[in-house]
Structure formats: C-alpha cells, structure tokens
Amino acid sequence: MTPTGHSRRRGGGKFTLVCMAAIILAVAIQRDVIVLKHWVPERYLPWAPLHLEDPPGLVTRWKLSRLDQNPEACRAFLENEVPRRVTSLPDSITDSGCDLINSVRVHDRSTDGVRFNKSFIASCPLAVSWLRFERHGLQAAAQEVLGSRVTGVTHLGSYACRNIYGRENARRSEHATADALDVAGFRLSDGREIRLPADWTAAGAQDSAGQFLRAVQQAACESFGTVLGPDYNAAHRDHFHLGTRGWSVCR
Numbered sequence: 001m002t003p004t005g006h007s008r009r010r011g012g013g014k015f016t017l018v019c020m021a022a023i024i025l026a027v028a029i030q031r032d033v034i035v036l037k038h039w040v041p042e043r044y045l046p047w048a049p050l051h052l053e054d055p056p057g058l059v060t061r062w063k064l065s066r067l068d069q070n071p072e073a074c075r076a077f078l079e080n081e082v083p084r085r086v087t088s089l090p091d092s093i094t095d096s097g098c099d100l101i102n103s104v105r106v107h108d109r110s111t112d113g114v115r116f117n118k119s120f121i122a123s124c125p126l127a128v129s130w131l132r133f134e135r136h137g138l139q140a141a142a143q144e145v146l147g148s149r150v151t152g153v154t155h156l157g158s159y160a161c162r163n164i165y166g167r168e169n170a171r172r173s174e175h176a177t178a179d180a181l182d183v184a185g186f187r188l189s190d191g192r193e194i195r196l197p198a199d200w201t202a203a204g205a206q207d208s209a210g211q212f213l214r215a216v217q218q219a220a221c222e223s224f225g226t227v228l229g230p231d232y233n234a235a236h237r238d239h240f241h242l243g244t245r246g247w248s249v250c251r
C-alpha cells in the first residue's frame with residue numbers, strides 16, 4: 001500500500017471519530033444528559049427566549065429577526081418583560097396591503113420607560129425592537145455623550161397605509177404594517193431638548209447634541225433592520241426612520 005493510501009485511511013478514521021462524537025454530543029444535548037444552559041449563558045443559545053436585559057449581539061439580533069415568524073414568542077416577550085407599556089390590539093385584515101397582525105399600542109407614558117408625545121401602534125417586532133433599543137442603545141448614548149437620561153421621545157408616527165415616499169408605483173412602506181417608527185427628538189432628564197433637523201451636525205463635529213444624535217443612530221442600527229437618517233436623503237432630514245425589515249440597512 002502507498003503512503004498516500006495510509007494517510008487517506010488515517011484521515012478517514014479521524015473524520016468518522018469526529019462525526020461519532022458530534023452525534024453522541026447532539027443526542028446527549030437532545031436528551032438533556034448535557035444541559036447546555038448550565039454551561040453557556042442563555043443569551044448565547046439561539047433557541048432560548050429573548051429577554052429585555054440580553055445585551056445586543058449577533059445572537060440577540062438573530063432572535064429579533066425571528067420574532068416576525070414567531071408571533072407567540074414575540075407576544076410572550078411583551079407580556080413577560082414589559083406588561084405595563086403595551087396593550088394588545090385585535091388583528092385587522094384589509095385588502096389594501098395594510099394589515100395589522102399581532103400588533104400592540106405602545107403607551108405614551110409609563111413608570112419604567114420614556115414618555116412619548118403620543119401613543120402609537122406597533123407590530124409586535126417593532127415594539128420589541130424599540131424597547132430593547134431604548135434599554136440598551138438610547139439610554140447608553142445619552143449617558144455616554146451627555147451624562148444624562150432620555151425621559152421623553154417625540155415621534156412623527158408609525159402606522160400609515162402608504163407606499164414608500166407616498167409614490168404611486170412603489171412597494172408598500174414598512175409603515176403600512178406598523179413595522180417602522182419615525183423619531184424626531186429627545187428630551188433629557190436635565191431639561192435639554194435635542195431635535196432633528198436643528199441639532200444634526202456634520203460627522204466629526206464637536207457639539208454634544210450632534211454627537212448624541214449620531215450615537216443614537218449608530219445604536220439604533222444594532223436594534224433595527226433598517227435605519228435611515230438625515231444623511232440618507234432629504235425625505236429623512238427631520239427624523240430617523242427605524243424599521244424592523246431588512247438586515248443592517250444603516251444610512
């Protein structure tokens with residue numbers, strides 16, 4: 001037998017061993033002989049439920065993207081984590097492509113979150129994305145850049161039965177199914193108000209309000225599928241569009 005034949009047989013043996021080990025490991029996990037969550041924090045397990053406190057990362061982002069196809073898991077998140085901040089809405093099926101399915105009303109005021117200028121309708125995934133963004137992104141940006149907390153948020157609306165940019169021959173907007181929220185300004189606990197477009201400044205500018213808005217947009221990109229701001233186009237000069245569809249669209 002040639003040396004090449006020997007090494008090929010050794011390589012094949014190793015491959016079989018690795019396969020057998022993988023199968024034994026999979027069976028042990030499946031039968032709870034090895035309980036993974038005893039060894040790995042739950043937030044790193046793709047099949048474990050998403051929690052408000054789970055820090056942003058690839059796994060939490062993947063879990064967020066899956067909530068769209070898993071209405072029960074999405075609803076369970078809101079009921080378990082933030083029961084006082086939202087109220088469930090009945091489904092509304094239309095023939096205009098503007099269905100509201102598994103939607104909630106996010107209240108304008110709550111004891112454990114920011115106050116909005118008015119309540120708004122949100123698809124369940126949008127509500128979850130906002131609440132996680134508020135908890136991990138928005139408050140962290142305010143603390144880091146301004147040394148303060150965000151207490152109020154001004155939005156321009158979430159649900160609107162229309163196409164993108166209101167064009168006749170375009171596809172339906174994320175707003176047509178309450179999958180996006182347009183945010184225009186923030187009130188801080190020290191009384192400051194920071195708004196688009198007035199406080200938006202060039203990238204790298206030294207003013208703290210402008211730096212805060214850029215930090216907010218950057219943080220939003222980690223919680224939402226689509227984030228569009230003043231640098232994108234004139235239609236977004238006065239707000240951030242925060243939408244759940246897409247993956248890492250951040251402009």
Ligand SMILES: [Zn+2]
Nearest residue numbers: 180181182241
């Ligand atoms: Zn929008």
